[in-house]
Amino acid sequence: STIVPWRVADRKKVYMADLESAILYTLRVEAARFRHLDKERLSVLKQYVNLLVKYFPGRPAVMNYLRNLDLWLKPMTNVSGNEWEEALGNNPELPHARLPENTLWVGCQGSKPEFRGFPCGLWTLFHLLTVQEALLSPYRSSPPEVLPAMRGYIKYFFGCRECAEHFEGMAAESMSRVKNKDGAILWLWSRHNRVNYRLQGAPSDDPKFPKIQWPPQDLCWSCQIIVNGKRMWDERAILRFFKAHFSRGNIYLDFIK
Ligand code: FAD
Structure with missing residues:
Protein backbone atom coordinates (compact mmCIF):
# COMPACT_ATOMS: atom_id res chain seq x y z
CA SER A 1 0.00 0.00 0.00
CA THR A 2 1.15 3.55 -0.62
CA ILE A 3 2.05 5.76 2.28
CA VAL A 4 0.24 9.07 2.27
CA PRO A 5 2.35 11.90 3.64
CA TRP A 6 0.84 13.69 6.62
CA ARG A 7 -0.06 17.27 5.76
CA VAL A 8 -0.04 19.48 8.82
CA ALA A 9 -3.18 21.61 8.89
CA ASP A 10 -4.24 24.50 11.06
CA ARG A 11 -7.80 24.20 12.41
CA LYS A 12 -8.16 27.97 12.19
CA LYS A 13 -7.84 27.88 8.40
CA VAL A 14 -9.95 26.74 5.47
CA TYR A 15 -7.99 25.01 2.72
CA MET A 16 -8.67 25.50 -0.98
CA ALA A 17 -7.42 21.94 -1.58
CA ASP A 18 -10.34 20.54 0.46
CA LEU A 19 -12.88 22.74 -1.33
CA GLU A 20 -11.62 21.93 -4.84
CA SER A 21 -11.38 18.24 -3.93
CA ALA A 22 -14.98 18.23 -2.73
CA ILE A 23 -16.12 19.89 -5.99
CA LEU A 24 -14.07 17.43 -8.04
CA TYR A 25 -15.58 14.51 -6.15
CA THR A 26 -19.18 15.71 -6.48
CA LEU A 27 -18.87 16.23 -10.24
CA ARG A 28 -16.45 13.55 -11.40
CA VAL A 29 -17.34 10.77 -8.95
CA GLU A 30 -20.82 11.14 -7.46
CA ALA A 31 -22.61 12.73 -10.43
CA ALA A 32 -20.69 10.44 -12.80
CA ARG A 33 -22.20 7.27 -11.30
CA PHE A 34 -25.33 7.49 -13.43
CA ARG A 35 -25.69 5.97 -16.90
CA HIS A 36 -28.22 8.62 -17.54
CA LEU A 37 -29.01 11.95 -15.89
CA ASP A 38 -32.76 12.41 -16.12
CA LYS A 39 -34.59 15.71 -15.98
CA GLU A 40 -34.92 15.79 -12.19
CA ARG A 41 -31.27 14.93 -11.45
CA LEU A 42 -30.14 17.31 -14.16
CA SER A 43 -32.09 20.19 -12.67
CA VAL A 44 -30.52 19.53 -9.25
CA LEU A 45 -27.07 19.41 -10.85
CA LYS A 46 -27.70 22.65 -12.76
CA GLN A 47 -28.69 24.38 -9.52
CA TYR A 48 -25.57 23.10 -7.77
CA VAL A 49 -23.15 24.13 -10.53
CA ASN A 50 -24.84 27.51 -10.86
CA LEU A 51 -24.45 28.03 -7.11
CA LEU A 52 -20.72 27.36 -7.40
CA VAL A 53 -20.44 29.85 -10.25
CA LYS A 54 -22.19 32.50 -8.17
CA TYR A 55 -20.67 31.97 -4.75
CA PHE A 56 -17.56 29.79 -4.80
CA PRO A 57 -14.53 32.06 -4.29
CA GLY A 58 -12.27 29.84 -6.41
CA ARG A 59 -9.05 30.26 -8.33
CA PRO A 60 -9.56 31.84 -11.78
CA ALA A 61 -8.96 28.62 -13.74
CA VAL A 62 -11.42 26.70 -11.57
CA MET A 63 -14.04 29.44 -11.94
CA ASN A 64 -13.58 29.40 -15.74
CA TYR A 65 -14.03 25.63 -15.68
CA LEU A 66 -17.23 25.95 -13.63
CA ARG A 67 -18.61 28.74 -15.83
CA ASN A 68 -18.03 26.64 -18.96
CA LEU A 69 -19.75 23.67 -17.33
CA ASP A 70 -22.66 25.87 -16.26
CA LEU A 71 -23.09 27.19 -19.82
CA TRP A 72 -22.88 23.68 -21.25
CA LEU A 73 -25.49 22.38 -18.79
CA LYS A 74 -28.01 25.19 -19.20
CA PRO A 75 -29.76 24.09 -22.41
CA MET A 76 -29.54 20.35 -21.63
CA THR A 77 -32.65 18.36 -20.84
CA ASN A 78 -31.16 14.89 -21.00
CA VAL A 79 -27.53 13.85 -20.55
CA SER A 80 -25.95 10.40 -20.81
CA GLY A 81 -23.16 9.36 -18.49
CA ASN A 82 -20.72 9.45 -21.41
CA GLU A 83 -21.67 12.97 -22.41
CA TRP A 84 -21.32 14.09 -18.81
CA GLU A 85 -17.86 12.54 -18.52
CA GLU A 86 -16.78 14.23 -21.74
CA ALA A 87 -18.06 17.61 -20.58
CA LEU A 88 -16.16 17.24 -17.30
CA GLY A 89 -12.71 16.56 -18.71
CA ASN A 90 -10.14 19.34 -18.78
CA ASN A 91 -9.88 20.60 -22.35
CA PRO A 92 -6.19 20.87 -23.37
CA GLU A 93 -7.20 23.74 -25.67
CA LEU A 94 -8.46 25.70 -22.67
CA PRO A 95 -5.50 25.75 -20.26
CA HIS A 96 -7.06 28.60 -18.30
CA ALA A 97 -10.15 26.57 -17.46
CA ARG A 98 -9.39 23.52 -15.38
CA LEU A 99 -10.23 21.55 -12.28
CA PRO A 100 -7.49 19.47 -10.59
CA GLU A 101 -7.42 15.80 -11.65
CA ASN A 102 -6.94 14.31 -8.17
CA THR A 103 -8.33 14.90 -4.72
CA LEU A 104 -5.96 16.25 -2.09
CA TRP A 105 -7.21 16.51 1.50
CA VAL A 106 -5.49 18.91 3.88
CA GLY A 107 -7.82 20.15 6.65
CA CYS A 108 -9.94 17.08 5.85
CA GLN A 109 -7.15 14.51 5.78
CA GLY A 110 -7.98 11.53 8.00
CA SER A 111 -5.54 9.61 10.17
CA LYS A 112 -6.34 6.67 7.85
CA PRO A 113 -7.55 6.85 4.23
CA GLU A 114 -11.00 5.50 5.17
CA PHE A 115 -11.63 8.42 7.53
CA ARG A 116 -12.78 11.96 6.67
CA GLY A 117 -11.91 13.21 3.16
P1 FAD B 1 -17.07 16.66 9.72
O1 FAD B 1 -18.28 16.47 10.55
O2 FAD B 1 -17.09 16.13 8.34
O3 FAD B 1 -16.78 18.22 9.67
C1 FAD B 1 -15.80 18.76 8.81
C2 FAD B 1 -15.16 19.97 9.46
O4 FAD B 1 -16.13 20.99 9.61
C3 FAD B 1 -14.66 19.72 10.89
O5 FAD B 1 -13.36 19.23 10.85
C4 FAD B 1 -14.74 21.10 11.50
O6 FAD B 1 -13.62 21.84 11.11
C5 FAD B 1 -15.94 21.71 10.82
N1 FAD B 1 -17.18 21.59 11.61
C6 FAD B 1 -17.55 20.65 12.50
N2 FAD B 1 -18.77 20.91 12.98
C7 FAD B 1 -19.20 22.03 12.38
C8 FAD B 1 -20.39 22.82 12.47
N3 FAD B 1 -21.38 22.51 13.30
N4 FAD B 1 -20.47 23.92 11.69
C9 FAD B 1 -19.46 24.27 10.86
N5 FAD B 1 -18.32 23.57 10.73
C10 FAD B 1 -18.19 22.47 11.49
N6 FAD B 1 -21.99 10.05 8.77
C11 FAD B 1 -22.66 9.06 9.40
O7 FAD B 1 -22.02 8.10 9.86
N7 FAD B 1 -24.03 9.12 9.55
C12 FAD B 1 -24.77 10.15 9.06
O8 FAD B 1 -25.99 10.18 9.19
C13 FAD B 1 -24.09 11.20 8.36
N8 FAD B 1 -24.78 12.23 7.81
C14 FAD B 1 -24.10 13.17 7.05
C15 FAD B 1 -24.83 14.16 6.39
C16 FAD B 1 -24.18 15.08 5.57
C17 FAD B 1 -24.99 16.14 4.85
C18 FAD B 1 -22.77 15.01 5.39
C19 FAD B 1 -22.06 15.98 4.48
C20 FAD B 1 -22.06 14.02 6.05
C21 FAD B 1 -22.70 13.09 6.87
N9 FAD B 1 -21.99 12.08 7.54
C22 FAD B 1 -22.67 11.11 8.24
C23 FAD B 1 -20.52 12.11 7.58
C24 FAD B 1 -20.05 12.79 8.87
O9 FAD B 1 -20.89 13.90 9.21
C25 FAD B 1 -18.62 13.36 8.74
O10 FAD B 1 -18.56 14.19 7.60
C26 FAD B 1 -17.54 12.31 8.64
O11 FAD B 1 -17.67 11.39 9.69
C27 FAD B 1 -16.14 12.97 8.71
O12 FAD B 1 -16.03 13.66 9.95
P2 FAD B 1 -14.98 14.78 10.25
O13 FAD B 1 -14.30 14.46 11.53
O14 FAD B 1 -14.07 15.00 9.10
O15 FAD B 1 -15.82 16.13 10.51
Missing part, protein backbone atom coordinates in the same frame (compact mmCIF):
# COMPACT_ATOMS: atom_id res chain seq x y z
CA PHE A 118 -14.97 13.76 0.99
CA PRO A 119 -17.80 14.08 3.59
CA CYS A 120 -15.65 16.54 5.55
CA GLY A 121 -14.93 18.48 2.35
CA LEU A 122 -18.61 18.56 1.45
CA TRP A 123 -19.65 20.01 4.82
CA THR A 124 -16.86 22.59 4.55
CA LEU A 125 -17.92 23.54 1.02
CA PHE A 126 -21.56 24.04 1.96
CA HIS A 127 -20.78 26.02 5.12
CA LEU A 128 -18.56 28.25 3.00
CA LEU A 129 -21.32 28.69 0.41
CA THR A 130 -23.92 29.71 3.01
CA VAL A 131 -21.48 32.36 4.26
CA GLN A 132 -20.49 33.56 0.79
CA GLU A 133 -24.16 33.89 -0.14
CA ALA A 134 -24.73 36.03 2.97
CA LEU A 135 -21.72 38.19 2.15
CA LEU A 136 -22.25 38.55 -1.61
CA SER A 137 -25.95 38.35 -2.36
CA PRO A 138 -27.62 41.73 -2.77
CA TYR A 139 -30.83 40.18 -1.39
CA ARG A 140 -29.70 39.44 2.13
CA SER A 141 -33.14 39.22 3.64
CA SER A 142 -34.63 36.93 0.98
CA PRO A 143 -34.64 33.14 1.39
CA PRO A 144 -31.31 31.41 0.74
CA GLU A 145 -30.53 29.55 -2.48
CA VAL A 146 -27.70 27.52 -1.00
CA LEU A 147 -29.77 25.39 1.39
CA PRO A 148 -32.34 24.10 -1.14
CA ALA A 149 -29.54 23.40 -3.64
CA MET A 150 -27.63 21.49 -0.97
CA ARG A 151 -30.76 19.57 -0.04
CA GLY A 152 -31.22 18.57 -3.68
CA TYR A 153 -27.59 17.54 -4.06
CA ILE A 154 -27.62 15.38 -0.92
CA LYS A 155 -30.93 13.77 -1.82
CA TYR A 156 -30.06 12.88 -5.41
CA PHE A 157 -26.29 12.40 -5.41
CA PHE A 158 -24.68 11.95 -2.00
CA GLY A 159 -23.29 8.41 -1.99
CA CYS A 160 -23.92 7.76 1.72
CA ARG A 161 -27.62 6.96 1.46
CA GLU A 162 -28.13 6.64 5.20
CA CYS A 163 -26.63 10.13 5.68
CA ALA A 164 -28.85 11.47 2.90
CA GLU A 165 -31.96 10.11 4.63
CA HIS A 166 -30.97 11.64 7.94
CA PHE A 167 -30.26 14.97 6.31
CA GLU A 168 -33.52 14.93 4.33
CA GLY A 169 -35.35 14.29 7.61
CA MET A 170 -33.84 17.42 9.18
CA ALA A 171 -34.48 19.44 6.01
CA ALA A 172 -38.13 18.40 5.78
CA GLU A 173 -38.61 19.28 9.43
CA SER A 174 -37.34 22.85 9.45
CA MET A 175 -35.51 24.09 6.33
CA SER A 176 -38.58 25.89 5.00
CA ARG A 177 -38.60 28.10 8.10
CA VAL A 178 -35.21 29.63 7.21
CA LYS A 179 -36.03 33.18 6.19
CA ASN A 180 -32.78 34.80 5.21
CA LYS A 181 -29.09 34.26 4.45
CA ASP A 182 -27.90 34.57 8.06
CA GLY A 183 -30.59 32.11 9.06
CA ALA A 184 -29.14 29.65 6.53
CA ILE A 185 -25.67 29.90 8.09
CA LEU A 186 -27.15 29.16 11.52
CA TRP A 187 -29.40 26.37 10.28
CA LEU A 188 -26.53 24.45 8.70
CA TRP A 189 -24.24 25.08 11.67
CA SER A 190 -26.77 23.74 14.18
CA ARG A 191 -27.76 20.73 12.03
CA HIS A 192 -24.10 19.81 11.54
CA ASN A 193 -23.66 19.91 15.31
CA ARG A 194 -26.66 17.60 15.70
CA VAL A 195 -24.99 15.15 13.33
CA ASN A 196 -21.73 15.48 15.30
CA TYR A 197 -23.60 14.70 18.51
CA ARG A 198 -25.24 11.63 17.03
CA LEU A 199 -21.98 10.31 15.59
CA GLN A 200 -19.81 10.76 18.69
CA GLY A 201 -17.83 7.55 19.17
CA ALA A 202 -19.28 5.87 16.05
CA PRO A 203 -16.96 3.49 14.15
CA SER A 204 -16.76 6.01 11.29
CA ASP A 205 -15.38 8.60 13.74
CA ASP A 206 -11.66 9.24 13.21
CA PRO A 207 -10.13 8.80 16.72
CA LYS A 208 -7.67 11.58 15.91
CA PHE A 209 -10.60 13.94 15.10
CA PRO A 210 -13.33 13.31 17.67
CA LYS A 211 -16.75 14.80 16.94
CA ILE A 212 -17.29 17.92 18.99
CA GLN A 213 -19.83 20.71 19.27
CA TRP A 214 -18.24 23.24 16.96
CA PRO A 215 -16.64 25.81 17.13
CA PRO A 216 -14.60 24.86 20.22
CA GLN A 217 -13.57 27.62 22.56
CA ASP A 218 -10.03 27.86 21.26
CA LEU A 219 -11.44 28.77 17.83
CA CYS A 220 -14.07 31.20 19.09
CA TRP A 221 -14.01 32.23 22.72
CA SER A 222 -16.99 34.59 22.39
CA CYS A 223 -19.28 32.00 20.75
CA GLN A 224 -20.24 30.47 24.11
CA ILE A 225 -21.73 32.43 26.98
CA ILE A 226 -22.80 31.41 30.46
CA VAL A 227 -26.46 32.08 31.23
CA ASN A 228 -27.68 31.12 34.73
CA GLY A 229 -24.71 28.84 35.10
CA LYS A 230 -25.46 27.10 31.80
CA ARG A 231 -23.22 27.21 28.75
CA MET A 232 -25.12 28.59 25.74
CA TRP A 233 -24.28 29.58 22.19
CA ASP A 234 -24.34 33.26 21.29
CA GLU A 235 -25.76 33.25 17.77
CA ARG A 236 -24.58 36.76 16.98
CA ALA A 237 -21.04 35.74 17.86
CA ILE A 238 -21.46 32.52 15.83
CA LEU A 239 -22.44 34.58 12.77
CA ARG A 240 -19.48 36.91 13.25
CA PHE A 241 -17.16 33.93 13.60
CA PHE A 242 -18.57 32.13 10.52
CA LYS A 243 -18.29 35.24 8.37
CA ALA A 244 -14.61 35.51 9.27
CA HIS A 245 -13.74 31.80 9.26
CA PHE A 246 -15.42 31.09 5.89
CA SER A 247 -14.29 34.32 4.25
CA ARG A 248 -12.12 34.55 1.16
CA GLY A 249 -9.22 35.81 3.28
CA ASN A 250 -9.19 32.66 5.44
CA ILE A 251 -8.87 30.23 2.51
CA TYR A 252 -5.28 29.02 2.11
CA LEU A 253 -3.64 27.59 -0.98
CA ASP A 254 -1.20 25.30 0.89
CA PHE A 255 -0.22 22.09 -0.95
CA ILE A 256 -1.85 23.22 -4.20
CA LYS A 257 0.51 23.01 -7.13
Whole structure:
Protein backbone atom coordinates (compact mmCIF):
# COMPACT_ATOMS: atom_id res chain seq x y z
CA SER A 1 0.00 0.00 0.00
CA THR A 2 1.15 3.55 -0.62
CA ILE A 3 2.05 5.76 2.28
CA VAL A 4 0.24 9.07 2.27
CA PRO A 5 2.35 11.90 3.64
CA TRP A 6 0.84 13.69 6.62
CA ARG A 7 -0.06 17.27 5.76
CA VAL A 8 -0.04 19.48 8.82
CA ALA A 9 -3.18 21.61 8.89
CA ASP A 10 -4.24 24.50 11.06
CA ARG A 11 -7.80 24.20 12.41
CA LYS A 12 -8.16 27.97 12.19
CA LYS A 13 -7.84 27.88 8.40
CA VAL A 14 -9.95 26.74 5.47
CA TYR A 15 -7.99 25.01 2.72
CA MET A 16 -8.67 25.50 -0.98
CA ALA A 17 -7.42 21.94 -1.58
CA ASP A 18 -10.34 20.54 0.46
CA LEU A 19 -12.88 22.74 -1.33
CA GLU A 20 -11.62 21.93 -4.84
CA SER A 21 -11.38 18.24 -3.93
CA ALA A 22 -14.98 18.23 -2.73
CA ILE A 23 -16.12 19.89 -5.99
CA LEU A 24 -14.07 17.43 -8.04
CA TYR A 25 -15.58 14.51 -6.15
CA THR A 26 -19.18 15.71 -6.48
CA LEU A 27 -18.87 16.23 -10.24
CA ARG A 28 -16.45 13.55 -11.40
CA VAL A 29 -17.34 10.77 -8.95
CA GLU A 30 -20.82 11.14 -7.46
CA ALA A 31 -22.61 12.73 -10.43
CA ALA A 32 -20.69 10.44 -12.80
CA ARG A 33 -22.20 7.27 -11.30
CA PHE A 34 -25.33 7.49 -13.43
CA ARG A 35 -25.69 5.97 -16.90
CA HIS A 36 -28.22 8.62 -17.54
CA LEU A 37 -29.01 11.95 -15.89
CA ASP A 38 -32.76 12.41 -16.12
CA LYS A 39 -34.59 15.71 -15.98
CA GLU A 40 -34.92 15.79 -12.19
CA ARG A 41 -31.27 14.93 -11.45
CA LEU A 42 -30.14 17.31 -14.16
CA SER A 43 -32.09 20.19 -12.67
CA VAL A 44 -30.52 19.53 -9.25
CA LEU A 45 -27.07 19.41 -10.85
CA LYS A 46 -27.70 22.65 -12.76
CA GLN A 47 -28.69 24.38 -9.52
CA TYR A 48 -25.57 23.10 -7.77
CA VAL A 49 -23.15 24.13 -10.53
CA ASN A 50 -24.84 27.51 -10.86
CA LEU A 51 -24.45 28.03 -7.11
CA LEU A 52 -20.72 27.36 -7.40
CA VAL A 53 -20.44 29.85 -10.25
CA LYS A 54 -22.19 32.50 -8.17
CA TYR A 55 -20.67 31.97 -4.75
CA PHE A 56 -17.56 29.79 -4.80
CA PRO A 57 -14.53 32.06 -4.29
CA GLY A 58 -12.27 29.84 -6.41
CA ARG A 59 -9.05 30.26 -8.33
CA PRO A 60 -9.56 31.84 -11.78
CA ALA A 61 -8.96 28.62 -13.74
CA VAL A 62 -11.42 26.70 -11.57
CA MET A 63 -14.04 29.44 -11.94
CA ASN A 64 -13.58 29.40 -15.74
CA TYR A 65 -14.03 25.63 -15.68
CA LEU A 66 -17.23 25.95 -13.63
CA ARG A 67 -18.61 28.74 -15.83
CA ASN A 68 -18.03 26.64 -18.96
CA LEU A 69 -19.75 23.67 -17.33
CA ASP A 70 -22.66 25.87 -16.26
CA LEU A 71 -23.09 27.19 -19.82
CA TRP A 72 -22.88 23.68 -21.25
CA LEU A 73 -25.49 22.38 -18.79
CA LYS A 74 -28.01 25.19 -19.20
CA PRO A 75 -29.76 24.09 -22.41
CA MET A 76 -29.54 20.35 -21.63
CA THR A 77 -32.65 18.36 -20.84
CA ASN A 78 -31.16 14.89 -21.00
CA VAL A 79 -27.53 13.85 -20.55
CA SER A 80 -25.95 10.40 -20.81
CA GLY A 81 -23.16 9.36 -18.49
CA ASN A 82 -20.72 9.45 -21.41
CA GLU A 83 -21.67 12.97 -22.41
CA TRP A 84 -21.32 14.09 -18.81
CA GLU A 85 -17.86 12.54 -18.52
CA GLU A 86 -16.78 14.23 -21.74
CA ALA A 87 -18.06 17.61 -20.58
CA LEU A 88 -16.16 17.24 -17.30
CA GLY A 89 -12.71 16.56 -18.71
CA ASN A 90 -10.14 19.34 -18.78
CA ASN A 91 -9.88 20.60 -22.35
CA PRO A 92 -6.19 20.87 -23.37
CA GLU A 93 -7.20 23.74 -25.67
CA LEU A 94 -8.46 25.70 -22.67
CA PRO A 95 -5.50 25.75 -20.26
CA HIS A 96 -7.06 28.60 -18.30
CA ALA A 97 -10.15 26.57 -17.46
CA ARG A 98 -9.39 23.52 -15.38
CA LEU A 99 -10.23 21.55 -12.28
CA PRO A 100 -7.49 19.47 -10.59
CA GLU A 101 -7.42 15.80 -11.65
CA ASN A 102 -6.94 14.31 -8.17
CA THR A 103 -8.33 14.90 -4.72
CA LEU A 104 -5.96 16.25 -2.09
CA TRP A 105 -7.21 16.51 1.50
CA VAL A 106 -5.49 18.91 3.88
CA GLY A 107 -7.82 20.15 6.65
CA CYS A 108 -9.94 17.08 5.85
CA GLN A 109 -7.15 14.51 5.78
CA GLY A 110 -7.98 11.53 8.00
CA SER A 111 -5.54 9.61 10.17
CA LYS A 112 -6.34 6.67 7.85
CA PRO A 113 -7.55 6.85 4.23
CA GLU A 114 -11.00 5.50 5.17
CA PHE A 115 -11.63 8.42 7.53
CA ARG A 116 -12.78 11.96 6.67
CA GLY A 117 -11.91 13.21 3.16
CA PHE A 118 -14.97 13.76 0.99
CA PRO A 119 -17.80 14.08 3.59
CA CYS A 120 -15.65 16.54 5.55
CA GLY A 121 -14.93 18.48 2.35
CA LEU A 122 -18.61 18.56 1.45
CA TRP A 123 -19.65 20.01 4.82
CA THR A 124 -16.86 22.59 4.55
CA LEU A 125 -17.92 23.54 1.02
CA PHE A 126 -21.56 24.04 1.96
CA HIS A 127 -20.78 26.02 5.12
CA LEU A 128 -18.56 28.25 3.00
CA LEU A 129 -21.32 28.69 0.41
CA THR A 130 -23.92 29.71 3.01
CA VAL A 131 -21.48 32.36 4.26
CA GLN A 132 -20.49 33.56 0.79
CA GLU A 133 -24.16 33.89 -0.14
CA ALA A 134 -24.73 36.03 2.97
CA LEU A 135 -21.72 38.19 2.15
CA LEU A 136 -22.25 38.55 -1.61
CA SER A 137 -25.95 38.35 -2.36
CA PRO A 138 -27.62 41.73 -2.77
CA TYR A 139 -30.83 40.18 -1.39
CA ARG A 140 -29.70 39.44 2.13
CA SER A 141 -33.14 39.22 3.64
CA SER A 142 -34.63 36.93 0.98
CA PRO A 143 -34.64 33.14 1.39
CA PRO A 144 -31.31 31.41 0.74
CA GLU A 145 -30.53 29.55 -2.48
CA VAL A 146 -27.70 27.52 -1.00
CA LEU A 147 -29.77 25.39 1.39
CA PRO A 148 -32.34 24.10 -1.14
CA ALA A 149 -29.54 23.40 -3.64
CA MET A 150 -27.63 21.49 -0.97
CA ARG A 151 -30.76 19.57 -0.04
CA GLY A 152 -31.22 18.57 -3.68
CA TYR A 153 -27.59 17.54 -4.06
CA ILE A 154 -27.62 15.38 -0.92
CA LYS A 155 -30.93 13.77 -1.82
CA TYR A 156 -30.06 12.88 -5.41
CA PHE A 157 -26.29 12.40 -5.41
CA PHE A 158 -24.68 11.95 -2.00
CA GLY A 159 -23.29 8.41 -1.99
CA CYS A 160 -23.92 7.76 1.72
CA ARG A 161 -27.62 6.96 1.46
CA GLU A 162 -28.13 6.64 5.20
CA CYS A 163 -26.63 10.13 5.68
CA ALA A 164 -28.85 11.47 2.90
CA GLU A 165 -31.96 10.11 4.63
CA HIS A 166 -30.97 11.64 7.94
CA PHE A 167 -30.26 14.97 6.31
CA GLU A 168 -33.52 14.93 4.33
CA GLY A 169 -35.35 14.29 7.61
CA MET A 170 -33.84 17.42 9.18
CA ALA A 171 -34.48 19.44 6.01
CA ALA A 172 -38.13 18.40 5.78
CA GLU A 173 -38.61 19.28 9.43
CA SER A 174 -37.34 22.85 9.45
CA MET A 175 -35.51 24.09 6.33
CA SER A 176 -38.58 25.89 5.00
CA ARG A 177 -38.60 28.10 8.10
CA VAL A 178 -35.21 29.63 7.21
CA LYS A 179 -36.03 33.18 6.19
CA ASN A 180 -32.78 34.80 5.21
CA LYS A 181 -29.09 34.26 4.45
CA ASP A 182 -27.90 34.57 8.06
CA GLY A 183 -30.59 32.11 9.06
CA ALA A 184 -29.14 29.65 6.53
CA ILE A 185 -25.67 29.90 8.09
CA LEU A 186 -27.15 29.16 11.52
CA TRP A 187 -29.40 26.37 10.28
CA LEU A 188 -26.53 24.45 8.70
CA TRP A 189 -24.24 25.08 11.67
CA SER A 190 -26.77 23.74 14.18
CA ARG A 191 -27.76 20.73 12.03
CA HIS A 192 -24.10 19.81 11.54
CA ASN A 193 -23.66 19.91 15.31
CA ARG A 194 -26.66 17.60 15.70
CA VAL A 195 -24.99 15.15 13.33
CA ASN A 196 -21.73 15.48 15.30
CA TYR A 197 -23.60 14.70 18.51
CA ARG A 198 -25.24 11.63 17.03
CA LEU A 199 -21.98 10.31 15.59
CA GLN A 200 -19.81 10.76 18.69
CA GLY A 201 -17.83 7.55 19.17
CA ALA A 202 -19.28 5.87 16.05
CA PRO A 203 -16.96 3.49 14.15
CA SER A 204 -16.76 6.01 11.29
CA ASP A 205 -15.38 8.60 13.74
CA ASP A 206 -11.66 9.24 13.21
CA PRO A 207 -10.13 8.80 16.72
CA LYS A 208 -7.67 11.58 15.91
CA PHE A 209 -10.60 13.94 15.10
CA PRO A 210 -13.33 13.31 17.67
CA LYS A 211 -16.75 14.80 16.94
CA ILE A 212 -17.29 17.92 18.99
CA GLN A 213 -19.83 20.71 19.27
CA TRP A 214 -18.24 23.24 16.96
CA PRO A 215 -16.64 25.81 17.13
CA PRO A 216 -14.60 24.86 20.22
CA GLN A 217 -13.57 27.62 22.56
CA ASP A 218 -10.03 27.86 21.26
CA LEU A 219 -11.44 28.77 17.83
CA CYS A 220 -14.07 31.20 19.09
CA TRP A 221 -14.01 32.23 22.72
CA SER A 222 -16.99 34.59 22.39
CA CYS A 223 -19.28 32.00 20.75
CA GLN A 224 -20.24 30.47 24.11
CA ILE A 225 -21.73 32.43 26.98
CA ILE A 226 -22.80 31.41 30.46
CA VAL A 227 -26.46 32.08 31.23
CA ASN A 228 -27.68 31.12 34.73
CA GLY A 229 -24.71 28.84 35.10
CA LYS A 230 -25.46 27.10 31.80
CA ARG A 231 -23.22 27.21 28.75
CA MET A 232 -25.12 28.59 25.74
CA TRP A 233 -24.28 29.58 22.19
CA ASP A 234 -24.34 33.26 21.29
CA GLU A 235 -25.76 33.25 17.77
CA ARG A 236 -24.58 36.76 16.98
CA ALA A 237 -21.04 35.74 17.86
CA ILE A 238 -21.46 32.52 15.83
CA LEU A 239 -22.44 34.58 12.77
CA ARG A 240 -19.48 36.91 13.25
CA PHE A 241 -17.16 33.93 13.60
CA PHE A 242 -18.57 32.13 10.52
CA LYS A 243 -18.29 35.24 8.37
CA ALA A 244 -14.61 35.51 9.27
CA HIS A 245 -13.74 31.80 9.26
CA PHE A 246 -15.42 31.09 5.89
CA SER A 247 -14.29 34.32 4.25
CA ARG A 248 -12.12 34.55 1.16
CA GLY A 249 -9.22 35.81 3.28
CA ASN A 250 -9.19 32.66 5.44
CA ILE A 251 -8.87 30.23 2.51
CA TYR A 252 -5.28 29.02 2.11
CA LEU A 253 -3.64 27.59 -0.98
CA ASP A 254 -1.20 25.30 0.89
CA PHE A 255 -0.22 22.09 -0.95
CA ILE A 256 -1.85 23.22 -4.20
CA LYS A 257 0.51 23.01 -7.13
P1 FAD B 1 -17.07 16.66 9.72
O1 FAD B 1 -18.28 16.47 10.55
O2 FAD B 1 -17.09 16.13 8.34
O3 FAD B 1 -16.78 18.22 9.67
C1 FAD B 1 -15.80 18.76 8.81
C2 FAD B 1 -15.16 19.97 9.46
O4 FAD B 1 -16.13 20.99 9.61
C3 FAD B 1 -14.66 19.72 10.89
O5 FAD B 1 -13.36 19.23 10.85
C4 FAD B 1 -14.74 21.10 11.50
O6 FAD B 1 -13.62 21.84 11.11
C5 FAD B 1 -15.94 21.71 10.82
N1 FAD B 1 -17.18 21.59 11.61
C6 FAD B 1 -17.55 20.65 12.50
N2 FAD B 1 -18.77 20.91 12.98
C7 FAD B 1 -19.20 22.03 12.38
C8 FAD B 1 -20.39 22.82 12.47
N3 FAD B 1 -21.38 22.51 13.30
N4 FAD B 1 -20.47 23.92 11.69
C9 FAD B 1 -19.46 24.27 10.86
N5 FAD B 1 -18.32 23.57 10.73
C10 FAD B 1 -18.19 22.47 11.49
N6 FAD B 1 -21.99 10.05 8.77
C11 FAD B 1 -22.66 9.06 9.40
O7 FAD B 1 -22.02 8.10 9.86
N7 FAD B 1 -24.03 9.12 9.55
C12 FAD B 1 -24.77 10.15 9.06
O8 FAD B 1 -25.99 10.18 9.19
C13 FAD B 1 -24.09 11.20 8.36
N8 FAD B 1 -24.78 12.23 7.81
C14 FAD B 1 -24.10 13.17 7.05
C15 FAD B 1 -24.83 14.16 6.39
C16 FAD B 1 -24.18 15.08 5.57
C17 FAD B 1 -24.99 16.14 4.85
C18 FAD B 1 -22.77 15.01 5.39
C19 FAD B 1 -22.06 15.98 4.48
C20 FAD B 1 -22.06 14.02 6.05
C21 FAD B 1 -22.70 13.09 6.87
N9 FAD B 1 -21.99 12.08 7.54
C22 FAD B 1 -22.67 11.11 8.24
C23 FAD B 1 -20.52 12.11 7.58
C24 FAD B 1 -20.05 12.79 8.87
O9 FAD B 1 -20.89 13.90 9.21
C25 FAD B 1 -18.62 13.36 8.74
O10 FAD B 1 -18.56 14.19 7.60
C26 FAD B 1 -17.54 12.31 8.64
O11 FAD B 1 -17.67 11.39 9.69
C27 FAD B 1 -16.14 12.97 8.71
O12 FAD B 1 -16.03 13.66 9.95
P2 FAD B 1 -14.98 14.78 10.25
O13 FAD B 1 -14.30 14.46 11.53
O14 FAD B 1 -14.07 15.00 9.10
O15 FAD B 1 -15.82 16.13 10.51
